Amino acid sequence: xxxxxxxxxxxxxxxxxxxxxxxxxxxxxxxxxxxxxxxxxxxxxxxxxxxxxxxxxxxxxxxxxxxxxxxxxxxxxxxxxxxxxxxxxxxxxxxxxxxxxxxxxxxxxxxxxxxxxxxxxxxxxxxxxxxxxxxxxxxxxxxx
Amino acid sequence: xxxxxxxxxxxxxxxxxxxxxxxxxxxxxxxxxxxxxxxxxxxxxxxxxxxxxxxxxxxxxxxxxxxxxxxxxxxxxxxxxxxxxxxxxxxxxxxxxxxxxxxxxxxxxxxxxxxxxxxxxxxxxxxxxxxxxxxxxxxxxxxx
Amino acid sequence: xxxxxxxxxxxxxxxxxxxxxxxxxxxxxxxxxxxxxxxxxxxxxxxxxxxxxxxxxxxxxxxxxxxxxxxxxxxxxxxxxxxxxxxxxxxxxxxxxxxxxxxxxxxxxxxxxxxxxxxxxxxxxxxxxxxxxxxxxxxxxxxx
Numbered sequence: 001x002x003x004x005x006x007x008x009x010x011x012x013x014x015x016x017x018x019x020x021x022x023x024x025x026x027x028x029x030x031x032x033x034x035x036x037x038x039x040x041x042x043x044x045x046x047x048x049x050x051x052x053x054x055x056x057x058x059x060x061x062x063x064x065x066x067x068x069x070x071x072x073x074x075x076x077x078x079x080x081x082x083x084x085x086x087x088x089x090x091x092x093x094x095x096x097x098x099x100x101x102x103x104x105x106x107x108x109x110x111x112x113x114x115x116x117x118x119x120x121x122x123x124x125x126x127x128x129x130x131x132x133x134x135x136x137x138x139x140x141x142x143x144x
Numbered sequence: 145x146x147x148x149x150x151x152x153x154x155x156x157x158x159x160x161x162x163x164x165x166x167x168x169x170x171x172x173x174x175x176x177x178x179x180x181x182x183x184x185x186x187x188x189x190x191x192x193x194x195x196x197x198x199x200x201x202x203x204x205x206x207x208x209x210x211x212x213x214x215x216x217x218x219x220x221x222x223x224x225x226x227x228x229x230x231x232x233x234x235x236x237x238x239x240x241x242x243x244x245x246x247x248x249x250x251x252x253x254x255x256x257x258x259x260x261x262x263x264x265x266x267x268x269x270x271x272x273x274x275x276x277x278x279x280x281x282x283x284x285x286x287x288x
Numbered sequence: 289x290x291x292x293x294x295x296x297x298x299x300x301x302x303x304x305x306x307x308x309x310x311x312x313x314x315x316x317x318x319x320x321x322x323x324x325x326x327x328x329x330x331x332x333x334x335x336x337x338x339x340x341x342x343x344x345x346x347x348x349x350x351x352x353x354x355x356x357x358x359x360x361x362x363x364x365x366x367x368x369x370x371x372x373x374x375x376x377x378x379x380x381x382x383x384x385x386x387x388x389x390x391x392x393x394x395x396x397x398x399x400x401x402x403x404x405x406x407x408x409x410x411x412x413x414x415x416x417x418x419x420x421x422x423x424x425x426x427x428x429x430x431x432x
Contacts, residue, residue: 004148004292006232015229016287022222022280026273029218043211046263067331073217073361074317078310080225081368085303088294119334129314136310143304148292150376159373160431166366166424170417173362187355190407217361224369 003087010096014083017100021076024108028069031115035062068114072107078132079103086135089142103131147231154240158227161244165220168252172213175259179206212258216251222276223247230279233286247275291375298384302371305388309364312396316357319403323350356402360395366420367391374423377430391419 004011035041041059042048048056083100091099106128113121148155179185185203186192192200227244235243250272257265292299323329329347330336336344371388379387394416401409 002146002290002293005146012287015232015283018225019229019280019283019287022226022276023284025218025222026276026280029273044208044261046261046265050263064332069218073221074313074357077221077361077365077368078313080221081306082310085306088303117332117334119338121334129317132310132314136307136314139303139307140311143300143307146290149290156431159376159427162369163373163424163427163431166370166420167428169362169366170420170424173417188352188405190405190409194407213362217365221365224365 003090004084008087009093010087010091013093013097013100014087017104018080018083020104021079021107024104024111025069025072025076028065028072028111032062032065032069035059035065064117065115068111071114072111075128075132076107079107079128082132082135082139085139089138091138099131099135103128106131147234148228152231153237154231154235157237157241157244158231161248162224162227164248165223165251168248168255169213169216169220172209172216172255176206176209176213179203179209208261209259212255215258216255219272219276220251223251223272226276226279226283229283233282235282243275243279247272250275291378292372296375297381298375298379301381301385301388302375305392306368306371308392309367309395312392312399313357313360313364316353316360316399320350320353320357323347323353352405353403356399359402360399363416363420364395367395367416370420370423370427373427377426379426387419387423391416394419 002008006012036043036047036059037051039057039059039062040048040051040053041057041062042051042053043056045056048054083103086099087096106124109124110121110128113124146152150156180187180191180203181195183201183203183206184192184195184197185201185206186195186197187200189200192198227247230243231240250268253268254265254272257268290296294300324331324335324347325339327345327347327350328336328339328341329345329350330339330341331344333344336342371391374387375384394412397412398409398416401412
């Protein structure tokens with residue numbers, strides 16, 4: 001049986017959670033747009049003009065959302081490739097599901113804590129990092 | 145038949161358009177370099193020194209290209225994974241090709257409008273977003 | 289034989305080097321954290337407060353590490369997808385290994401030179417760009 005196959009439950013779980021994380025990344029664009037509108041803080045003069053602001057403006061809340069978005073790019077792109085390669089190490093479906101769920105939960109929680117300015121953020125962040133480190137460790141040991 | 149197979153025309157279309165979008169992302173690095181050179185606006189002191197500028201400098205046009213590049217990273221990385229997973233939902237080759245083409249056209253048009261400062265930018269942006277939303281909707285429904 | 293198969297040595301090489309590059313990207317997060325701590329330069333007020341800094345602060349060395357991290361996102365995400373698609377062009381295992389190794393070496397060297405402020409940085413950067421351009425050229429020619 002091929003490991004990248006719809007017969008492998010770990011593979012279909014990967015497809016699902018990778019998709020959920022894509023929604024999560026896309027949501028950051030929507031949230032940024034919402035904050036830019038309500039704060040009238042635009043990055044481009046043509047946007048400011050069209051949307052009734054006098055000039056471009058940097059807003060602390062918009063920057064916070066953008067940092068959370070950037071953190072997604074730094075981490076979730078890594079998960080997408082690691083999750084796919086991790087399947088090639090033939091993990092048990094239960095292990096794979098646990099990791100994909102923990103990672104997805106960690107990223108969603110992280111963003112909520114980031115936007116709300118909670119100091120608990122690093123504790124949730126580390127869960128996602130552990131998932132990625134575990135997967136990459138298995139990949140490198142397998143394909144050494 | 146495996147869906148990730150060279151026998152599947154949707155798969156080879158994905159490979160082609162994912163490659164075209166990679167060229168498009170790489171082109172942003174070249175355009176940034178071009179603007180940094182012509183504007184003498186460098187981010188690192190060692191670059192400024194080597195290339196005949198007095199000091200590092202922030203330039204509005206360079207920042208605009210960098211925002212367009214950043215927007216690519218926020219969106220095209222999502223397309224790469226969604227396009228691959230979307231193939232697993234067994235779309236008709238015609239539907240897949242339409243989406244891959246619309247997405248690629250949207251991203252190229254978006255960057256041209258961004259760099260030229262056009263206020264038509266959001267209208268072209270939304271086409272790409274719709275493609276990604278459609279694909280992720282199909283993926284999540286299939287692998288729920 | 290499928291090209292995305294553990295029987296294909298180019299495929300297992302891809303898995304290994306893509307994993308190594310994931311470690312490299314994750315290391316940037318650790319290095320950024322280290323610099324933020326030692327320089328007491330945090331991006332969020334809640335981090336500054338918790339870690340004994342008076343206020344948020346921008347530090348030149350932290351910004352340098354962040355630019356190197358950003359450059360990884362702009363380039364290594366492109367490698368991940370191009371490497372995977374390049375396998376579909378049926379390269380000889382020796383060619384594939386050479387490219388994956390050269391790319392990985394280029395990226396690690398680039399970051400070391402970036403953080404140390406060396407003006408040799410562009411010479412090492414170009415090696416990685418050539419690898420990506422070669423792969424995308426093969427992909428586009430194959431799936432035209």
